[in-house]
Amino acid sequence: MASHIVGYPRVGPKRELKFALESFWDGKSSAEDLQKVAADLRASIWKQMSEAGIKYIPSNTFSYYDQVLDTTAMLGAVPPRYGWNGGEIGFDVYFSMARGNASVPAMEMTKWFDTNYHYIVPELSPEIKFSYASHKAVEEYKEAKALGVETVPVLVGPVSYLLLSKPAKGVEKSFSLLSLIGSILPVYKEVLAELKAAGATWVQFDEPTLVKDLDAHQLQAFTHAYSELESSLSGLNVVIETYFADVTAEAFKTLTGLKGVTGYGFDLVRGTKTLDLIKGGFPSGKYLFAGVVDGRNIWANDLASSLSTLEALEGIVGKDKLVVSTSCSLLHTAVDLVNETKLDKEIKSWLAFAAQKVVEVNALAKALAGQKDEAFFTANAGAQASRRSSPRVTNEAVQKAAAALKGSDHRRATNVSSRLDAQQKKLNLPALPTTTIGSFPQTLELRRVRREYKAKKISEEEYVNAIKEEIKKVVKLQEELDIDVLVHGEPERNDMVEYFGEQLSGFAFTVNGWVQSYGSRCVKPPIIYGDVSRPKPMTVFWSSFAQSTTKRPMKGMLTGPVTILNWSFVRNDQPRFETCYQIALAIKDEVEDLEKAGITVIQIDEAALREGLPLRKSEEAFYLNWAVHSFRITNCGVQDTTQIHTHMCYSNFNDIIHSIIDMDADVITIENSRSDEKLLSVFREGVKYGAGIGPGVYDIHSPRIPSREEIADRINKMLAVLESNILWVNPDCGLKTRKYSEVKPALSNMVAAAKLLRSQLASAK
Numbered sequence: 001m002a003s004h005i006v007g008y009p010r011v012g013p014k015r016e017l018k019f020a021l022e023s024f025w026d027g028k029s030s031a032e033d034l035q036k037v038a039a040d041l042r043a044s045i046w047k048q049m050s051e052a053g054i055k056y057i058p059s060n061t062f063s064y065y066d067q068v069l070d071t072t073a074m075l076g077a078v079p080p081r082y083g084w085n086g087g088e089i090g091f092d093v094y095f096s097m098a099r100g101n102a103s104v105p106a107m108e109m110t111k112w113f114d115t116n117y118h119y120i121v122p123e124l125s126p127e128i129k130f131s132y133a134s135h136k137a138v139e140e141y142k143e144a145k146a147l148g149v150e151t152v153p154v155l156v157g158p159v160s161y162l163l164l165s166k167p168a169k170g171v172e173k174s175f176s177l178l179s180l181i182g183s184i185l186p187v188y189k190e191v192l193a194e195l196k197a198a199g200a201t202w203v204q205f206d207e208p209t210l211v212k213d214l215d216a217h218q219l220q221a222f223t224h225a226y227s228e229l230e231s232s233l234s235g236l237n238v239v240i241e242t243y244f245a246d247v248t249a250e251a252f253k254t255l256t257g258l259k260g261v262t263g264y265g266f267d268l269v270r271g272t273k274t275l276d277l278i279k280g281g282f283p284s285g286k287y288l289f290a291g292v293v294d295g296r297n298i299w300a301n302d303l304a305s306s307l308s309t310l311e312a313l314e315g316i317v318g319k320d321k322l323v324v325s326t327s328c329s330l331l332h333t334a335v336d337l338v339n340e341t342k343l344d345k346e347i348k349s350w351l352a353f354a355a356q357k358v359v360e361v362n363a364l365a366k367a368l369a370g371q372k373d374e375a376f377f378t379a380n381a382g383a384q385a386s387r388r389s390s391p392r393v394t395n396e397a398v399q400k401a402a403a404a405l406k407g408s409d410h411r412r413a414t415n416v417s418s419r420l421d422a423q424q425k426k427l428n429l430p431a432l433p434t435t436t437i438g439s440f441p442q443t444l445e446l447r448r449v450r451r452e453y454k455a456k457k458i459s460e461e462e463y464v465n466a467i468k469e470e471i472k473k474v475v476k477l478q479e480e481l482d483i484d485v486l487v488h489g490e491p492e493r494n495d496m497v498e499y500f501g502e503q504l505s506g507f508a509f510t511v512n513g514w515v516q517s518y519g520s521r522c523v524k525p526p527i528i529y530g531d532v533s534r535p536k537p538m539t540v541f542w543s544s545f546a547q548s549t550t551k552r553p554m555k556g557m558l559t560g561p562v563t564i565l566n567w568s569f570v571r572n573d574q575p576r577f578e579t580c581y582q583i584a585l586a587i588k589d590e591v592e593d594l595e596k597a598g599i600t601v602i603q604i605d606e607a608a609l610r611e612g613l614p615l616r617k618s619e620e621a622f623y624l625n626w627a628v629h630s631f632r633i634t635n636c637g638v639q640d641t642t643q644i645h646t647h648m649c650y651s652n653f654n655d656i657i658h659s660i661i662d663m664d665a666d667v668i669t670i671e672n673s674r675s676d677e678k679l680l681s682v683f684r685e686g687v688k689y690g691a692g693i694g695p696g697v698y699d700i701h702s703p704r705i706p707s708r709e710e711i712a713d714r715i716n717k718m719l720a721v722l723e724s725n726i727l728w729v730n731p732d733c734g735l736k737t738r739k740y741s742e743v744k745p746a747l748s749n750m751v752a753a754a755k756l757l758r759s760q761l762a763s764a765k
């Protein structure tokens with residue numbers, strides 16, 4: 001019985017890759033230093049899997065930034081603005097595409113399906129000449145082989161690659177991305193030939209778009225692509241991986257009918273309906289890669305339950321054709337539980353990170369082969385039982401209060417335009433008010449202060465004073481820049497979700513449970529293991545202090561329930577909406593305490609609302625309903641004069657704009673500039689929108705500093721579709737990842753642009 005891992009985290013158990021990348025980008029270390037760290041990480045992962053007994057070990061799942069960008073490099077699909085002149089793509093071009101450089105902005109970055117991972121969106125045009133420009137897949141295969149490890153090279157499948165791309169700017173609308181399939185397949189063929197020559201016997205194509213609602217034309221593209229590849233695939237075993245949801249009956253039919261393919265991988269955690277399709281008929285002689293170990297979460301697998309699923313599948317596909325696997329790449333979970341020294345022992349026994357999941361996959365495969373590790377299974381059953389019955393998981397009062405919310409409605413009493421009038425009387429803001437999204441740069445000094453306080457190396461008093469100084473500095477800077485609605489800069493927060501998790505009951509934390517979000521940036525999602533409640537106010541102290549240092553309005557800054565839910569590792573023992581309602585009640589208490597403390601503008605970030613949208617249309621309405629309801633619960637109790645802001649990032653909102661309006665926030669600040677202002681088209685199409693809105697005027701994910709003219713130009717585009725009295729001026733997102741040397745000139749240009757347009761508006765009157 002065989003075992004397989006779809007993919008593995010590359011950042012390293014202690015974020016070694018992150019530090020190596022950032023040091024290289026800062027010019028503090030060489031390309032060779034970076035390559036050495038990367039090679040050591042790959043070697044240790046391969047060794048670990050091979051020692052665990054995994055049969056199908058992936059290679060080419062490492063990436064210096066992103067696997068879709070790696071595919072863009074493989075295909076030589078570099079947008080002309082990066083000045084690439086052919087040849088093997090090096091760090092220069094590669095990182096310019098990812099991060100931009102002094103003269104050229106970065107490529108667009110967007111959410112990878114419904115995860116908190118972000119990929120770099122390929123930009124394609126009919127004229128593009130593809131060429132084999134990065135041999136990384138082959139090099140990694142050979143590198144593992146040289147270490148004595150036979151691997152399965154993983155490629156982003158050709159059809160998913162195109163479906164995840166976008167037409168380059170200026171390309172005519174009728175251009176179909178799928179029409180490029182014939183142009184990219186020759187490169188894939190070269191890669192396959194080279195892999196075969198190097199000795200590869202298996203190859204894995206990740207085609208996760210197969211879990212979406214695809215039309216007949218899109219499905220046809222898979223059939224076409226794989227029959228085109230058939231001769232190149234001969235002599236290789238081929239597995240097509242799908243993940244993140246179940247596949248439709250049509251997609252299942254297409255997939256299992258593909259030529260040249262030996263096996264199919266399915267996510268059997270999120271895609272339980274796929275089980276019925278498999279039971280309804282699985283092609284004989286083909287391999288089933290059964291993804292029973294959850295790659296999206298940190299819970300230990302219920303081995304007994306997985307084993308019975310696998311036994312049933314064995315009856316269908318045959319003993320020698322069933323492969324035990326993970327539900328998706330382990331990229332989306334934390335790396336190694338071994339490094340968690342501070343976790344409560346009982347809670348720790350409920351968990352498995354990537355390294356432990358590898359062991360689970362292997363234990364299941366061995367059990368199927370009749371070599372069950374009884375001790376391992378017994379310990380696992382014990383942990384499952386302890387989690388089911390532990391009193392620390394349940395809080396009946398919370399359960400009751402949350403249950404009462406379901407089915408009821410929660411809304412502010414007056415409509416948004418009359419609220420905005422009441423707020424303006426109080427706030428007296430200029431036209432095109434300027435603001436920022438919340439965080440200011442997290443300097444090394446600041447991180448040191450937080451770290452030393454956590455480690456009890458400095459006293460509470462020293463810590464509080466240091467944070468107060470930082471807030472004063474940030475307030476002063478904003479006043480000097482002449483920003484209208486201020487923020488305190490979030491210096492006391494490590495992360496906008498983790499910070500709240502740390503103060504709510506029902507959450508546990510890790511020390512090293514990092515998960516890659518984009519590039520070198522990682523998050524440490526808290527673990528929601530029990531019913532959620534708020535023992536005491538969380539932000540009132542800092543927000544009140546910040547407000548006391550300025551006459552300008554200071555935004556209270558909270559993370560909303562949907563975002564806390566979507567960016568945590570959530571319970572899998574109750575529906576997501578139940579957990580979300582519990583968090584909503586906790587945030588509601590916080591909103592009301594802030595209002596009582598005299599904070600008149602409160603921002604409740606719902607950065608992750610869009611990414612939680614189910615991948616299948618049929619499930620969207622249900623999600624949007626409870627998600628938007630949860631948001632409204634948090635602020636339905638405030639006065640008309642309290643202005644509620646929300647913020648969202650990376651959002652393709654056009655399809656859910658009515659739900660966004662239904663959140664009934666007074667002001668929304670929204671990412672806009674790193675996605676070619678796609679957001680604005682929804683207003684161009686005439687959607688009625690009356691609340692305040694601040695589409696981001698510049699991309700904060702890039703070190704590049706936008707000019708006043710460029711920002712003014714962006715604001716002008718907004719004014720063409722939105723009334724000037726509802727428009728706000730702000731960056732795309734928080735500034736915590738930037739340096740002050742970037743933030744000061746960028747914000748200064750932003751305020752100058754707003755002032756320029758204010759005067760133009762005034763003289764036009």
Ligand SMILES: Nc1nc2c(c(=O)[nH]1)N[C@@H](CNc1ccc(C(=O)N[C@@H](CCC(=O)N[C@@H](CCC(=O)N[C@@H](CCC(=O)O)C(=O)O)C(=O)O)C(=O)O)cc1)CN2
Binds near residue numbers: 451498523567
């Ligand atoms: N949860 C979440 N998801 C999100 C976002 C977000 O802000 N939060 N933003 C969007 C974009 N994604 C982002 C993801 C991460 C970061 C980010 O800045 N991450 C930081 C980590 C932030 C953090 O929590 N750092 C801690 C830990 C500090 C630290 O690094 N300490 C050292 C200690 C070393 C020592 O003891 O000497 C370490 O652990 O390495 C802190 O600042 O307090 C990073 O990777 O650099 C930004 C955006 C989408 N998804």
Ligand code: MET
Binds near residue numbers: 557605649735
């Ligand atoms: C990822 S959304 C970020 C919102 C948060 N208030 C910040 O400014 O960092």
Ligand SMILES: [Zn+2]
Binds near residue numbers: 732733734
């Ligand atoms: Zn954001």
